[in-house]
Every structure is written in C-alpha cells, then in structure tokens.
Amino acid sequence: MKKLLLSIISVFFFAFISCMNMSSGSSENGSVRVALPGSSRAAYSKDNADKFIVRLYNDDFDQTEEGSLGGVIEFGDLEPGKYTATAEAWNTDENILEGSGSAEIKVKAGENTDCTIKMILEGAFYSKYILFNDYDSNLYAYDYSTCTENWSKQKSYYPKENNDGYVYYYSNQGIYCTENDRHRYIENSIEGSYYDRSTDKFWILNVLYENSKYNFTLMNSTNEGDSIFNTEIKKHKVFSIINKYSSFSFAIQGDNLYFTYLGDGDDSQTIYYAKYNNTEIDIDDDVKKKIKLSDFGLSGKVTDLAVLEDGTVAALVRDANTSYEYSYPEYKYFYKIADEGTVYSRGALVLLSSGLSKVEKVLGWTDSFRTIEAKLNGSDAPYNGVPSDSQIDSITAYIPEYEERNSHFYGPMRIVAVRPKELVIADCGANFVLPDYSDKKNGKMFTHNRLMTVNLRNFAIRCKKEFNEDEIKFQNLAVSGNLESVTAGWTDLSVEDEK
Numbered sequence: 001m002k003k004l005l006l007s008i009i010s011v012f013f014f015a016f017i018s019c020m021n022m023s024s025g026s027s028e029n030g031s032v033r034v035a036l037p038g039s040s041r042a043a044y045s046k047d048n049a050d051k052f053i054v055r056l057y058n059d060d061f062d063q064t065e066e067g068s069l070g071g072v073i074e075f076g077d078l079e080p081g082k083y084t085a086t087a088e089a090w091n092t093d094e095n096i097l098e099g100s101g102s103a104e105i106k107v108k109a110g111e112n113t114d115c116t117i118k119m120i121l122e123g124a125f126y127s128k129y130i131l132f133n134d135y136d137s138n139l140y141a142y143d144y145s146t147c148t149e150n151w152s153k154q155k156s157y158y159p160k161e162n163n164d165g166y167v168y169y170y171s172n173q174g175i176y177c178t179e180n181d182r183h184r185y186i187e188n189s190i191e192g193s194y195y196d197r198s199t200d201k202f203w204i205l206n207v208l209y210e211n212s213k214y215n216f217t218l219m220n221s222t223n224e225g226d227s228i229f230n231t232e233i234k235k236h237k238v239f240s241i242i243n244k245y246s247s248f249s250f251a252i253q254g255d256n257l258y259f260t261y262l263g264d265g266d267d268s269q270t271i272y273y274a275k276y277n278n279t280e281i282d283i284d285d286d287v288k289k290k291i292k293l294s295d296f297g298l299s300g301k302v303t304d305l306a307v308l309e310d311g312t313v314a315a316l317v318r319d320a321n322t323s324y325e326y327s328y329p330e331y332k333y334f335y336k337i338a339d340e341g342t343v344y345s346r347g348a349l350v351l352l353s354s355g356l357s358k359v360e361k362v363l364g365w366t367d368s369f370r371t372i373e374a375k376l377n378g379s380d381a382p383y384n385g386v387p388s389d390s391q392i393d394s395i396t397a398y399i400p401e402y403e404e405r406n407s408h409f410y411g412p413m414r415i416v417a418v419r420p421k422e423l424v425i426a427d428c429g430a431n432f433v434l435p436d437y438s439d440k441k442n443g444k445m446f447t448h449n450r451l452m453t454v455n456l457r458n459f460a461i462r463c464k465k466e467f468n469e470d471e472i473k474f475q476n477l478a479v480s481g482n483l484e485s486v487t488a489g490w491t492d493l494s495v496e497d498e499k
Contacts, residue, residue: 030107031076032056032085032115036067049089049098053145056105057462058083059406080109084460087117097126100420102457127417130451131159131167132426135476139169144417144424147451147465160195160202168195168202175204190219196252197309203252213240216248216259218276239281246301249315252276253307256354260302260315268294269302271315273356289356293317296359297367298348304414306423308456311354316412317365318347319398320429322477335430335445335479342369342396345429347409349454363454364409364461366400374434374443399431406463410448413474421456424464428474445479 036052055064056075061083065073082104089099099119107113129150130142139156142149156171166179170190176183192205206217216238243263250259257276262269273289274281281287293299300319307313321344322333335343348365352358373394400408410429417424427450435443449472451464467473 028109029077029079030109030111030113031074031078032083032105032107032113034067034073034075034085034087034117036071036073037069037089049091051090051092053088053090055086056083078107080107082106084455084458085115085117086455087119089119097420102455104458126419127161127424128165129161129167130417130424131161132414132416132451132474133157133159135473140472141167142451144419158190158193158204160193162195162202163197163200168193170204175202186219192248192250194251196254196307198253201252203250205248205250207248213242214245215240216261218250237280238276239283247303249302249305251305251307251313253311256307256311257281258305258307258313258356260305262301268292268299271302271305271313271352271356273313291352291356291359296350296362298350298362298365300344300347303412306415306418307354308418312360313352313354313356314415314423315350315352316347316415316425317350318411318413319344320346320411333475333477335477343372343399343432345397345399345410345431347412347427347429349409349412349423349425351456361459363459364407364412364452366398366404366408369396369398370401371395372397372432372434375436375439395432395434397432399429402431405448407461409452409461410450412452416451423454423456425452425454426450426474427452428477430477430479432479445477447473447477449474 034054037049050069052067052069052071052073053064054067054073055062056078057063058081060081061078063075065075067073083106084102085105086102087100088097091098101117101119103115103117105113105115127144130144130147131139132142133139133156137155137157139153139159140149141151141159153169153171156169156176159167159169161167164179166177168175168177170176170186170193173189174183174185186204186206188206188208190204191207194203194205195201196203201220204219206219208215208217218238238257238259241261241263243265245261245263247269248259248261250257252258255275255277257274258271259274260269260271270290270292272283272287274287293302298317298319300317302315303318304316305313320333320335321342322335335345346366349361349363351360351363353360371394400410409425409427410431411427413426413428415423416426427448429448431446431448433444433446435441447469449467449469451466453462453464454460455462
C-alpha cells in the first residue's frame with residue numbers, strides 16, 4: 001500500500017534535470033545533452049531514484065534513453081524544430097516511480113539546446129501493464145516501458161490492475177487474479193468491472209433482464225481489497241430501466257459513482273453522477289448531476305469512464321457509423337458508406353470536474369469534415385463499382401486528416417493504462433481512399449489499431465504504438481460495398497496514398 005499512501009502527499013518540488021551546452025552540433029542539425037541528477041549541474045533533492053528514463057520526440061522523431069545518477073544522455077543529429085522531452089525517475093529496488101516531468105524544447109541548426117525539466121511527484125499509482133482486448137476477446141498485457149507483450153490469456157474480459165500490480169479479469173464465469181491465478185465463480189455473467197484505487201476495491205457489474213426491466217447490479221465483497229475471493233459477495237442493485245440499452249460504462253471513487261448508458265430513443269448519451277451507499281438509485285431523485293454529450297458538442301457513445309487521482313472524471317467518446325453484424329466465425333463491424341455518403345471515424349477524451357459541474361477539456365476530437373473524392377469516368381464507370389446502385393464520386397468524412405493522425409482519435413475504446421499525468425488509450429477506426437476509375441486505381445480502407453498516450457500536463461496526444469492488422473486488431477473492421485474492385489477482372493491492388 002506504500003504507493004497508494006504516497007498519493008496523499010501534496011504536489012511539491014522534486015528535482016531538476018538539466019540540458020547543458022557541452023558540445024556543438026553539426027552545421028545543419030542540433031543536439032541535446034541531458035545531465036541526470038548527481039552531476040554537478042543537475043540539482044536533486046530525492047535520494048531514492050537511481051534510474052532515469054528520458055524520451056525526446058516530435059511527429060518525425062521518437063527516441064528513449066536510460067541513464068543513472070550522475071550520468072549524461074545525449075540526443076544527437078536532430079533536425080531543427082520543436083520537440084517534447086519527458087523524464088521519469090525510478091526507484092529500481094522497489095519498482096516505484098518517484099517523479100516525472102516534461103518540457104518543450106526548440107532545437108536550432110548547429111546548436112545545443114539548454115533546457116530544464118522540473119520533476120514533481122504528482123501521484124503514486126502507475127500501471128505496470130497496458131491491458132487491452134482484441135476483437136476476439138483475447139486479453140493482452142504489454143509492458144508499459146517497452147510496449148512489448150508480457151503475457152496473454154484467451155477469452156478474458158474487463159481487466160483491471162490493482163495498487164500492487166496484480167490484474168483482475170473475468171473468464172469462464174469467474175473472477176481471476178494473476179496473483180497465484182486465484183479465482184472465484186460468479187453465478188451470472190458480468191458486463192463490466194472497475195477498480196477503485198482510493199479504497200482498494202474491485203467492483204463488478206451485472207445486468208439482468210427481469211420483470212420487463214434491465215436491472216443494473218454492482219457486486220463487491222463485504223470487506224476491502226482481494227477479499228472478493230474469500231468472503232461473501234454482496235449484490236447491490238443500482239437502478240432499473242425499461243428501455244433496451246446499447247452501451248454502459250461506470251466508475252467509482254469512494255462514494256462517488258459515475259455511470260452512463262445509451263437507451264432506445266435517446267438522442268444523446270447522458271453521464272450521471274450520484275452518491276452511492278449500496279442502495280438503489282432513483283435516476284430522477286438521487287442523481288446529483290447529469291450531463292449529455294450534446295451539451296458540449298459531441299456525438300457517439302461513451303466507451304469508458306475513469307476517475308483520476310485528483311477526482312477528475314475521464315470519459316472516452318467514440319463516434320463511428322458502423323453497424324454490428326455477426327458473420328461466422330467472427331464478429332465484424334461494417335462501415336456504411338453507400339447508404340449515407342457520410343462517414344464518421346473519430347472520438348475524444350473528455351475531462352470533467354469531479355461533480356460534473358463543468359467540462360475541463362475535450363481532446364482529440366475532429367469537429368470539421370473533409371471530402372474524399374473518387375475519380376469517375378462518366379458512363380465508363382463499371383456497374384459493379386462502389387456503390388452498386390449509384391455513382392458516388394465523393395464522401396463526406398468526419399475523420400482526422402492524415403497529418404493529424406498522431407494528435408486526434410479515430411475511435412477511442414478503452415483507457416488501458418494510467419501513469420502520473422498520463423493515460424494510454426486503445427484507439428481503433430478507419431480512413432478511406434475511393435477508387436480512381438480513370439487510372440484504374442482501387443479504393444481502400446485503412447484501419448488503425450493504436451495505443452495513444454495523452455499527457456495531462458500539456459494535453460499532447462501521441463501515438464505510442466500502431467499494430468499491423470496481422471498483429472492485433474481491436475475491432476475487425478470491414479466496409480460494405482466492393483471498395484477494392486474498380487472493374488471486373490482488374491486485380492492490381494495498388495492504391496493512392498492515404499489521405
């Protein structure tokens with residue numbers, strides 16, 4: 001519990017890591033040399049950290065180096081321009097993140113850059129793993145620092161990491177924990193989970209259709225922590241609704257409960273805030289505050305909720321016009337281009353105040369459209385092209401521009417890791433190129449399965465890792481119509497550059 005107790009310490013000055021002018025760069029490029037604590041130039045006031053990880057990056061460059069007390073890290077041969085530097089100080093004996101910080105740097109041709117990274121302790125919890133599911137419900141745990149696979153489990157759902165680095169997940173009608181692979185049978189299947197780090201409680205959600213109503217029930221053991229494995233589980237019905245729902249998310253911090261669902265007939269999804277004391281909630285009488293996505297200009301579905309250590313509520317919003325269809329032997333999500341002529345593949349991270357009284361930030365949202373054009377050749381366009389019933393020479397796309405791909409979302413799905421002032425988000429969506437009949441170029445759907453980091457200090461969004469489709473797919477996306485065939489018998493699969 002040491003890491004959890006540290007979280008009550010107020011934000012304080014931690015250290016400075018200094019970037020020094022120590023040598024000249026080339027005539028065209030520049031360089032950065034980072035002096036780590038312990039050297040004569042780097043002030044330091046914390047004795048526990050012995051490993052430092054420094055990352056320097058922009059849209060065209062990304063490099064991470066490690067160093068020890070008193071050492072120097074150099075980034076050389078850098079193209080002139082703006083960069084972001086982040087630093088983490090680690091206590092390797094206890095595997096604790098002692099502090100972190102970031103700074104913006106401008107590199108000039110032929111020069112070194114002088115900078116200072118202020119290191120502060122802003123939270124004690126950090127994820128050891130990046131936890132996510134693929135479209136076939138296989139669970140993957142990736143090491144946070146190296147972004148490489150650590151372990152995986154088939155047909156496992158709703159993973160949550162606790163304060164001690166153990167992972168809870170649901171599989172085969174049971175709750176499992178990676179500590180000695182303990183498990184407990186659950187009578188009914190569950191549809192969600194949440195781990196409250198402030199109370200060390202693991203919550204599970206069950207939804208049952210009874211008496212013509214959908215009953216939402218939260219379950220937890222009578223005591224705190226992992227006693228869910230050795231004490232009686234209490235079921236506490238939260239609320240009931242009559243209308244069928246299509247999505248549900250929830251988060252708990254202490255007695256603060258946040259939940260959201262999208263029911264039949266709802267024109268916009270609503271996020272609710274209520275005090276929860278194991279009693280049923282009347283949505284009309286007991287909800288303290290509610291807010292709709294349309295209230296702050298967003299559309300789509302909320303795919304995940306989380307409460308950060310400072311009480312800020314993080315909501316993921318996904319807006320993609322896909323239909324959910326079953327195609328044996330796997331599930332597929334079909335983009336419907338021909339039906340509407342408009343395609344959505346976008347999303348946002350929304351930061352809300354603890355009582356939902358205001359929206360703090362909306363990050364990564366594409367609020368304007370662009371036109372994706374196909375080049376037709378009049379009546380010579382084949383009858384079996386896209387679409388089959390009429391000739392559409394363009395689509396209206398609410399999709400990030402290609403050059404915005406590292407600063408906007410295609411469709412955020414889950415918050416898969418948490419670090420002090422940083423979130424990692426699983427993002428999945430698509431971009432399109434339409435056929436060029438004149439030059440016999442096929443159209444193509446470009447799918448994106450990515451891990452995106454959000455820096456909560458400067459609100460920068462970056463791509464941490466993008467998976468190829470033969471590696472991992474968060475969703476198995478397909479497109480209706482014959483997008484990749486422009487003429488009967490034409491088999492050249494070359495496409496235009498992605499736009």
